[in-house]
Amino acid sequence: MQVVVRPAAAADIEDAFLWYEQQRPGLGADFLRTVDGALAAIQSSPQLHAVIHRNTRRALLRRFPYGIYYRIYPDSIVIVACMHGRRDPKRWQSRA
Numbered sequence: 001m002q003v004v005v006r007p008a009a010a011a012d013i014e015d016a017f018l019w020y021e022q023q024r025p026g027l028g029a030d031f032l033r034t035v036d037g038a039l040a041a042i043q044s045s046p047q048l049h050a051v052i053h054r055n056t057r058r059a060l061l062r063r064f065p066y067g068i069y070y071r072i073y074p075d076s077i078v079i080v081a082c083m084h085g086r087r088d089p090k091r092w093q094s095r096a
Helices: 007-023 027-044
Strands: 002-005 051-053 056-060 066-072 076-084
Touching: 002 007, 002 027, 007 027, 007 066, 007 076, 027 056, 027 066, 027 076
Parallel strands: 002 076
Antiparallel strands: 051 056, 056 066, 066 076
């Protein structure tokens, strides 16, 4: 099944990458590798993560306090957000 990352979710990932890279060079790259691993896991087992709001599921990242929010459709998996765990959930809920 194809994974589609919406532009807003891609911007979330880029913002987090830049922030981590400013904290320590190379940490942003570690974040991206973690996101890539999570996306691969979502693609291989999309039903693994629980529904947390309507039809939106959340996969938590290892090592980083972020979640990837996604929806499963018949022909694709759509990533709607990649948000820090302490952010207001209404921010990603408005995208879903």
